[in-house]
Amino acid sequence: MSTLKPISAPLDRASELRSDEAALDRLWNSAKIIRVSNSQLATDGKSLLFLSATEVEELIASKVFTSGDKYFLGIDTASKVAYFAWDCDEVGLSAGETSTEGLASLRELGGTLDEFELGISMQATALSNWHRSHPHCSKCGAETKSTLGGSVRACVKDQSQHHPRTDSAVIVLVKDKDDRILLGHQPIWPDGRFSTFAGFLEPGETFEQCVEREVFEESGVKVNEIKYLGSQPWPFPASIMIAFSAVVDDPSTAKADGVEITEVRWFSRAELKSSVADGSLLLPPTISVARKMIAMWFGPGAEKLTGGESWR
Known part of the structure; x- marks a missing residue:
């Protein structure tokens, strides 16, 4: 890929x-x-x-x-x-x-x-x-003001500088040996809305460890063959999405955690195409890295998967 x-x-x-x-x-x-x-x-x-x-x-x-x-x-x-x-x-x-x-x-x-x-x-x-x-200094609580072209906030009291922080999150396209992909449904989404799996990096954790943990927590599968795909800024409100693909040996173990993810489904290309066409599957929005990952896996014709998409 x-x-x-x-x-x-x-x-x-x-x-x-x-x-x-x-x-x-x-x-x-x-x-x-x-x-x-x-x-x-x-x-x-x-x-x-x-x-x-x-x-x-x-x-x-x-x-x-x-x-x-x-x-x-x-x-x-x-x-x-x-x-x-x-x-x-x-x-x-x-x-x-x-x-x-x-x-x-x-x-x-x-x-x-x-x-x-x-x-x-x-x-x-x-x-x-x-x-x-970040209107106040995290050290003394005084007011902060934008400076250096908006790249920094400076405390008006102790002059300490505070720099923008971006939250790192992994997003994973899970595949099996037959090149199907596993997608999950969150309870806050409308019926039929499925996407890839994602989660925030925890302190002391590598991206690869985060991929393994988040996928297992949400879908019950253990993955290997983790490969980096790319990244995308995601200011909702302050994230960077680090995209990976990963392969699962035993797809039969897939099971939603019941909290963050309430349903998981395996899709072949034919199944994904027909589900989009009949309206039973809503894909992530076109600007999202999740949609780009799915389109990259799908290959030629992905631009025609326009039967439905949803943010929430």
Whole structure:
């Protein structure tokens, strides 16, 4: 099985510029800017809406939005255009209140975006999620503020720096010797929704150990022949999905744990195709690494598996 093609915008992150405020200001003035708010992205109704620095300043001056924070995403290696995220909220909202007017989630937009826009959207969303969930210093409890182009939060009291953290999770395509795949159903999903197995890395654990543990915990099978396939950012809210394939010797031992997974099913290519066609199987969304793993296994014709897909 070949490796997955990662979803990541071809941006030069230009980390050497993050401490140069004058350089960041110059880039901001000619940048393409994504507005993000509470994991929602600005949209024109069909795709991402990019703002100019002038438009952002006009919105702030008109007191429509808070001044917010600016996060430097990087420079497009092809066009040399800089990209920023502007993380702000509507003025006048009560504490804890959010607005979705003119905004859409990455889940809603994902299927309409090209690979570049999807990559920068994931980066912008992940940064916004992290900044919003770390308003205080973990050492002294004082307020923290965004600095270095949004790549760091600094404590206003002790000046300690806090860097974004990404949660590592494995996701596994389980196969048997007949090249069938095993998929599982979570109870929070609608009937017919099946996907690959996944779980977070625990302290002191290797990725391979995590693959073995998570698959066994959720489906009751022991795997070997673990092979790395690729990775994908997954800012829901702050993960990186590390994809593997693995092979089980005895497929008859497959059994859902009854908690995280309530049903498991083996699929041949013919069975998967017919189940999608008759509506009894809902696949993971097209932007997910789970869907890409299934499509890579399925091979030619995977793009026609459009009979149904579901987030939840």
